[in-house]
Amino acid sequence: MKFTKMHCIGNDYIVVNCFEEKPDFDEGRLAELLCDRHFGIGADGLLFIQPSEIADYKMSMFNADGSRTEMSGNGIICLSKYVYDSRMTNMTSVTIETLDGVKRSDLTVKDEKMRIATFAAGTPVLRSNGIELPIDSGIKNYDRDLIVEVLTVGKQEVRIVFLNVGVPHTVIFANDLQNVPFGTLGPAIENHPRFPEKTNVNFVQVADRTHLRVRSWSRGVGDTMANGTGAAAAAVASWLLGFADREVDVKLPGGTVRAEIAEDGRTFVSGPATEVFRGEIDI
Numbered sequence: 001m002k003f004t005k006m007h008c009i010g011n012d013y014i015v016v017n018c019f020e021e022k023p024d025f026d027e028g029r030l031a032e033l034l035c036d037r038h039f040g041i042g043a044d045g046l047l048f049i050q051p052s053e054i055a056d057y058k059m060s061m062f063n064a065d066g067s068r069t070e071m072s073g074n075g076i077i078c079l080s081k082y083v084y085d086s087r088m089t090n091m092t093s094v095t096i097e098t099l100d101g102v103k104r105s106d107l108t109v110k111d112e113k114m115r116i117a118t119f120a121a122g123t124p125v126l127r128s129n130g131i132e133l134p135i136d137s138g139i140k141n142y143d144r145d146l147i148v149e150v151l152t153v154g155k156q157e158v159r160i161v162f163l164n165v166g167v168p169h170t171v172i173f174a175n176d177l178q179n180v181p182f183g184t185l186g187p188a189i190e191n192h193p194r195f196p197e198k199t200n201v202n203f204v205q206v207a208d209r210t211h212l213r214v215r216s217w218s219r220g221v222g223d224t225m226a227n228g229t230g231a232a233a234a235a236v237a238s239w240l241l242g243f244a245d246r247e248v249d250v251k252l253p254g255g256t257v258r259a260e261i262a263e264d265g266r267t268f269v270s271g272p273a274t275e276v277f278r279g280e281i282d283i
Contacts, residue, residue: 165236
């Protein structure tokens with residue numbers, strides 16, 4: 001099977017072009033095997049680019065532990081670069097079918113290569129305190145007690161913002177990311193009974209109104225260099241609580257992306273992608 005190794009600011013994927021390849025293997029198990037960093041190729045996830053009847057392309061995503069995920073923002077950015085740079089399209093706007101619906105990606109191109117993609121994550125849904133509240137233009141004033149939920153983790157209480165940006169995300173604010181017990185608190189919250197579908201966990205430090213620092217513990221993967229929908233979730237939570245403006249630069253361990261919340265609540269994330277290498281593996 002031929003594959004391409006790609007990443008978006010360190011969040012890396014094994015990309016398989018199913019217009020050419022027809023993997024005859026359980027997809028989740030294949031993700032476990034290939035994403036293993038010691039015995040496989042090594043990646044945070046496995047991404048299949050497939051034909052779609054309702055969009056330009058279909059994206060099927062699997063985490064490193066073999067679990068299927070609804071979508072991936074950084075995966076969309078990588079897919080966008082793959083299809084444009086591989087000459088599968090000459091369009092600078094593509095639509096992608098995901099388990100969370102059809103997403104649009106707008107490409108910034110230079111010298112016949114995609115440099116930046118801006119994907120539309122959709123309208124976030126606030127899910128703190130058991131509610132389901134879309135964040136749209138009809139909502140102007142948010143009650144902090146509605147936004148912030150107190151979660152008991154072991155013997156401590158953690159204040160969280162829980163929302164869905166295509167996939168579930170928990171946001172926790174910290175004065176200094178260096179002092180967060182990331183390796184214990186991340187997996188404890190990911191697997192907390194409060195989240196039957198598990199959750200991504202994002203620790204956020206607000207630098208100023210236009211700059212955030214984020215470290216993400218990704219569902220089904222663990223510690224990741226970046227998380228595109230996590231950047232969106234961090235931006236939305238920061239804006240809801242009055243900590244930041246609608247447009248922010250989000251710095252993650254692997255690099256920086258830009259997140260924007262439109263007046264109607266739709267959220268966009270812009271970032272680059274890199275092709276690392278192409279190869280072939282027997283499965």
